[in-house]
Amino acid sequence: MSRASLRKSLCILGIGLSVVLFSVDFVCAQSIVKGVTPRENEPILPIPLHHEVNSAKAKLGEQLFHETLLSGDNSISCASCHNIDQYGVDGTRSSVGIEGQVGTVNAPTVLNSRFNFAQFWDGRAEDLKEQAKGPVTNPIEMGSVWADVIAKLKKDKSYVQAFDNIYEEGITPDTVADAIKNYEYTLTTVNSPFDQYLRGFDDAITEQQKRGYSLFKEYGCVACHQGVNVGGNMYQRMGAFIPYFTEKNTKLKADLGRYNVTKDDRDLHVFKVPSLRVAAHTAPYFHDGSVATLEEAIDIMARYQLGYTISRQDNKDIAAFIQSLSGEIRRSGQ
Amino acid sequence: MKSSHLIVLLFVFLAGVVALTFHLFKNETSEIGHLSHTLQQTLQVKQYDILLSENALKAASFKTVHFDDMVHTVKSLSALRKSLAQALIEISESTTPPLKSQIDTINEEVEKRVSLIEQLKAKVALARNSSNFLLRTLRDHSQTYGLEASALALRALNELQGYQIFPTEERFEKTAGILKLLKQQSVKGGKENNLGNALRHMEVSFEGTQKIAEILKELQKPDSQDAINKLIKTLQDIQTTRQHLTEGYLFLLSGIAIATFIALSFVFARWVQAREKIHKTSQLFQDAVESMSEGFAFFGPDERLVFWNSNFEDLYSTLEGGLETGMSLLDFEDIQKDTGYLVLREPQTDGSSIDLTRDGRWMLSSNTAMKQGGYALVRVDLTEQKKAQEQLHLAATVFQTASEAMMVTDREDHIEMVNPAFSDITGYSEAEVIGKTPHILSSGRHDEHYYHKMFEELKRHGTWQGEIWNRRKSGEVFPEWLSITTIYDDEGIAQKRISLFTDITSRKKSEERIHYQANYDSLTDLPNRNLFKERLTQSINAAKRNKDTVALLFLDLDNFKHINDTLGHLMGDELLRHVADRLRSLFSASDTIARLSGDEFIVIINEANDMSALEQVLDQILECLQLPYLLNGNTTYTSVSVGATLYPRDGTTVDSLLQNADAAMFKAKDQGRNTYCFFTPEMNSRAKERHEMEVALHGALDKGHFVLHYQPIIDLASQTIKSTESLVRWNDPERGLVPPIKFIPIAEDTGLIVPMGEWILRQACHDAAQWNIEKGLDIGVSVNLSSRQFKRSDIFGLVRETLQETKLPVEQLTLEITESLLVDDDSGVLKTLRQIRDLGVKLSIDDFGTGYSSLSYLKRFPITILKIDQSFINGVLHGGEDAALTEAILSMARSLGLKVVAEGVESQGQNDFLFDRDCDYIQGFHYSRPVPVADLMHAIENKKLKAKTKKRS
Structure with a gap:
């Protein structure tokens, strides 16, 4: 490159830079005027717009997520109960496993599950990889044996090829779970109206939803349902204020909650606080799926966690706020 | 065995020793590297464990609005513990207790803490849930509780919140007490009422707070830190022993090498004796010695140099006079010392020594006497080893301690190594980035073209420098100054790249901070x-x-x-x-x-x-x-x-x-x-008025518009004037007499209070000096000092000067200060008050009882008089609180040896009340309003007021 042309290109670069800098300044100035400064120090955080994703693993995981070979009689897959198009649930009280067996707890959504600090209602799995193994061998869910699953997958050359490309150790229970985990990592709902509101766009949610949010804080709901997932980062007793379970109505082992994991009396009827991110779309509610509507769930929460009968209007406002928490189902990284 | 065979055997052995030395040397660096890496990991575990305590403390004081950060700390800690446990397995070492059980203890302690953290989160959420709800419910429903209960509930909430912030024993008792009272109220109100619900919430919140304090106490136990510190200590010990051990091995191997040479020398001595006979062996020996990597020389039985190899020649090539056949061993040693060829000699225990020559060469020297006479000299060149060792050490130190982040990538652009500064700046630990590409740091602010140009530049010149925006693990984008250097192998193919960068956020941040300080109120x-x-x-x-x-x-x-x-x-x-x-x-x-x-x-x-x-x-x-x-x-x-x-x-x-x-x-x-x-x-006029008043006030002092009025303070027992309080009045030609309440605040706001106060003090002392000295009246004067005036000027100096100037007897002056001056507990204030007191001037507290009335400062500060605020005196005749408080103040003052002035006495009844309770002095309209000095003198002359006169000598 001759010296003259070098100087010329430097000059162009310089102009380009100043244009960029100027427009940055301009955008900043705009944002002060329009007031799109993000809300800070709020108990709820927006879901990040981008994540690091291993797309090869995620792609393989997606295939496995929909793979019926994982079940004992090749009838169901993960997606049977966690329907991505239905906000990651199946809408039933408790899901149906192989041979028509009905489970005891309500299938939670897989959407945004990467933000939960532990998995399952009682938090018995530390992460999604550990969780992904659970249902495969659960006799009333997929009812399989790992050796069989691996053997079935190995018969499919495309699986063998895909695993060998990614994992040194090929197809193992660990790599199957890892791939599914990587797929589930992509399942986040971003840019919800409420997240937009948090990012400083005041008009992103309605007046009713704003009212709902402030009630959500005033009533103290936000003490447990906070953080990026609006829940999913702590344990709390169901019936913290007024006992929800009595000896009479404790029917299921699952009703004992975290006690099943720790055998500590303090954990009796204690559950992972569920995320409210897509709660508006994942009826029925609670660990046993015993409550049909969001409004009833809010009433029960007020009754048993607060000892308070909430007014019709407040209930509706809070429900409207919860609606605003659901974003687009988008696979980040795509 | 023939000598030639023995020599060959010895050489094979020697080669083995040399190979072993190198192997050991290589192993040493990699093992010590692994050890220090493990140590780093342990330190990280320690840091995160500390962070966990901090998180817990923050959450327990209700300073966290969500738990995501806490969850992140727990997750990071658990990941770190796992990789630490893995790293420990690779260290084979017998320690007590074994490493396995040490990490088990750490895991146990940390898991205990994590489970406490879960309890803490749940309790904090419950307490906050109740607090939030209580605020709401008290606001909406407290009017339905009834007046008494409503006030009580509000007080209970206040106490509760106080207890939550400072969970002390005292607050606990207080809160428990008030909740009990509230419970009685609630029971009165019937069963299912709103108050009952609020009370339940208070109780839940109260219990929760107690529980939180307990959990926090448990969390603050140092057990986990102790366990981690123990592991750190163990790892450091291993590191030290390992280093000593390798050094020992190296030394041993050098010894063996020397011993081999000694054996060689013996064989050689024998060979010299029989060289005529075995010429062939001689040739073989010469070749062998020549091909050795060590320097070797032989002095014959007459201690004269017989033979040396070329390596020996090299080592002494710059020696003055050089090497000559027939030179004596003594000369050889002396020349080295005398000419300064030998710079340093470190004798070793086995009789050999490590020498440093003028050329900067290190060598292991050993001169061994032969049985048959003569000496074998062996020199092992240690220069390269020494250098390598130092460089390795230096490089490792620089890498570990540099404040610049360093990152080494291999030819496929995978990260091989990063230093602690890298982790500090980017937030990624070493384990998280090893094997990844530098792309994980990319901020997305630069387009592909930018990176393309960078790589072109790197390909062509091997280096690149510039400012670039990268992204931390936390997602935060930050500016850095980056320089990249390529390392090539012997064939000129790029092998590794070293990236060095500094975070220039702080520079940008300090700019922001300056901006902040200029634009924000720090309080x-x-x-x-x-x-x-x-x-x-x-x-x-x-x-x-x-x-x-x-x-x-x-x-x-x-x-x-x-x-x-x-x-x-x-x-x-x-x-x-x-x-x-x-x-x-x-x-x-x-x-x-x-x-x-x-x-x-x-x-x-x-x-x-x-x-x-x-x-x-x-x-x-x-x-x-x-x-x-x-x-x-x-x-x-x-x-x-x-x-x-x-x-x-x-x-x-x-x-x-x-x-x-x-x-x-x-x-x-x-x-x-x-x-x-x-x-x-029309409001503008009002603002204008204040502004005009400010202006007028500024001129008033010079124009002499201020006047002093005096209100007598009567000695109750003798019914004579004991002293007078000087009070300033503003006599404005346009406004007339302006009441102090209107202009004093303005004077304080504008700082005019300082010159004004100075004038008041001088004038009051001057007036009092006159009636003392000229009229012989035994009447004092007291002057009010504003806190602001006290802090802005040298009061002590002013008082001393004024007393000297006016000749007022010191004991006749009293300075009145307010309680606010004392509550700040400023040591400067205390010192000034003591100085004033030491002059003999009395100090009195004005408006006593209205503020932060505390016995402790009465004891600490040199006070002589209390003035009971008139608001108490107003109510003494109605019985109740005012009367009780007045009595309490009187008896307290008596026990502390303080005199008491009752202010604002307006009636005979009040006067009698105070008289009956032995109050010392009275001030108020009952005796006289504040009057100009002339009127005061007039009243005394007319005997309307009784005054004591001094006995003239």
Whole structure:
């Protein structure tokens, strides 16, 4: 490159830079005027717009997520109960496993599950990889044996090829779970109206939803349902204020909650606080799926966690706020 | 065995020793590397464990609004522990207790803590849940509880919140007590009532807080830290032993090498004796010795140099005179020492030594005497090893301790190594980035073209430098100064790249901080006057474009000065912070709340087009700010007066709007405070009036418009005038006699109080000196000192000078100070008061009982007189609290040896009450109002007031 042309290109670069800098300044100035400064120090955080994703693993995981070979009689897959198009649930009280067996707890959504600090209602799995193994061998869910699953997958050359490309150790229970985990990592709902509101766009949610949010804080709901997932980062007793379970109505082992994991009396009827991110779309509610509507769930929460009968209007406002928490189902990284 | 075979055997052995040395050397570096890496990991575990404690403390003090950060800490800690356990397996070492059990203990302790953390989260959430709910429910329902219960509930909530912030034993008792009272109220109210529910919440919150304190105590036990520290200690010990061991091995191997040479020498000696016979062996030996990598020389039985190899020659090539056959061993050694060829000789235990030559060469030297006579000299060149060792050490230290981040990538651009500074800056630990590409740091701010150019440049020149934006693990984007260097192998193919970068955020941050300090108030974190003006200008411009209305609210706290004076400045500051917080909670981010000065706040509301909405906001402000404040355990109340003005209706410039809002605020004050007022044009006159008064006040001192009046203080027992209190009056030609309440605050605000106070002191002392000296009256004078005056000038010097100038007998002067001066507990104040006291001047406390009345400062400060505030005296005849308090103050003062003046005595009844209780002095209209000095003298001459005269000598 001759010296003259070098100087010329430097000059162009310089102009380009100043244009960029100027427009940055301009955008900043705009944002002060329009007031799109993000809300800070709020108990709820927006879901990040981008994540690091291993797309090869995620792609393989997606295939496995929909793979019926994982079940004992090749009838169901993960997606049977966690329907991505239905906000990651199946809408039933408790899901149906192989041979028509009905489970005891309500299938939670897989959407945004990467933000939960532990998995399952009682938090018995530390992460999604550990969780992904659970249902495969659960006799009333997929009812399989790992050796069989691996053997079935190995018969499919495309699986063998895909695993060998990614994992040194090929197809193992660990790599199957890892791939599914990587797929589930992509399942986040971003840019919800409420997240937009948090990012400083005041008009992103309605007046009713704003009212709902402030009630959500005033009533103290936000003490447990906070953080990026609006829940999913702590344990709390169901019936913290007024006992929800009595000896009479404790029917299921699952009703004992975290006690099943720790055998500590303090954990009796204690559950992972569920995320409210897509709660508006994942009826029925609670660990046993015993409550049909969001409004009833809010009433029960007020009754048993607060000892308070909430007014019709407040209930509706809070429900409207919860609606605003659901974003687009988008696979980040795509 | 033949000598030649033996020599070959010895050489094979020697080669083995050398190979072993290198192997050991290589192993040493990699093992020590692994050890120090493991140590780093352990230190990280320690850090995260500490972070966990910090998180817990923050959550327990209700300072965390969500638990995501805490969860992140727990997750990181668990990942770190796992990789540490893995790294420990690779260290084979017998320690007590074994490494396995040490990491098990750490895991056990940390898991215990994690389970405590889970309990803590649940309890904190419950307590907060109840607190939030209580605020709401008390606001909405407290009127249904009944008057007494409602007040009690409010007090209970205050106590509870105080206990939550400072869970002390004392607060616990207090809170428990009040909850008990409330429970009795609730039982009276029947079964299912709102109060019962609120009470239950208070109890839940109270229990939760106790539990939180317990959990926190448990969490703060040092067990986990102890376990981690123990592991760190063990690893450091291993590191030290390992280093010693390798050094020992190296030394041993050198010894073996020397021993082999000695054996060689023996064989050689034999060979010299029989060289005629075995010429062939000689040749073989010479070749062998020549091919050795060590230096070797042989001195014959006559100690003369017989033979040396070329390596030996090389080692001594710069020796003066060089090597000659037949030179004596003694000369050889002496020349080395005398010419300075030998710089350093470190003798070793086996008789050999390590020598450093002038050329910078290190060698292991050994001179061994032969049985058959003669010496074998062996020199092993250690220079390269020494250098390598030093460089390795140096490089490792630089790498570990540099403040620049360093990252080494291999030819496939995978990260191989990073240093601690890298982790500090990017937030990624070593384990998280090894094997990844530097792309994980990419911020997305630069396009592909940018990186393409960078790589082109690197390919062509091998280096690149520049400012680049990268992304931390936390997602934060930051600027760094990056320089990349390529390392090539012998064939010129790029092998590795070293990236060096510094975070230049701090430079940018300090720019931001300077900006912050210039624009924000450090006490409340609110924008200051500066930024407020800028924002208002922006708001006005935007409103002009969009045809919007902007509302400007000027807020002034109603009794702030009183709170400051009675509770002290620290509490005053705390109150301002609370007020700022409450205001923040009322407004959205698009509105601006600023603190102008002192207790003045201002709010800009954009797009305030709806009048009724604005009025609603104003009502909210009043309501919100008059709720009780809990300041360090004291419940305090304040309210606010608000002046509101609108752009463009009332004004179009920043200054005119500010002036309007100020005027409207004064109107609100006039209307009885705790209210708001919209600006109307006639208000300007009011603001103008204050301004004019300020101007007039400035001139008043020079023009002699101030006068002093004196109010007698009567000795109750003798009914004579003991002293007088000097009181300033402003006699303005236009305004007439202006009451102090109107101009003293202005004087204090403008700083005029200092020269004014000086004048008052001089004048009062002058007047008193006159009646003492010229008229022989035994009457003192007391002068009020304002706190502000006290702090802004050298009071001690002024008092001393004034006494000298006026010749007033020292014991006739009393200085009156307010309690507020004492509560700050300023050692400077104490010192000045002692100095004044030591002069012989009396000190009295004015308005005693209205503020932070505390026995402790009465004992600490050199006070002689208490003045009971007139508000108590007003009520003494009605019995009840005032009478009881007055009696209490009187008996307390007696026990402390203090005299008491009762202020504001207006009736005979009050006089008698005080007389019966042995009060020392009385001041009030009952005897006389404050009068000019001439009137006072007149009254004494006319015997309307009795005075003692001094006995003239």
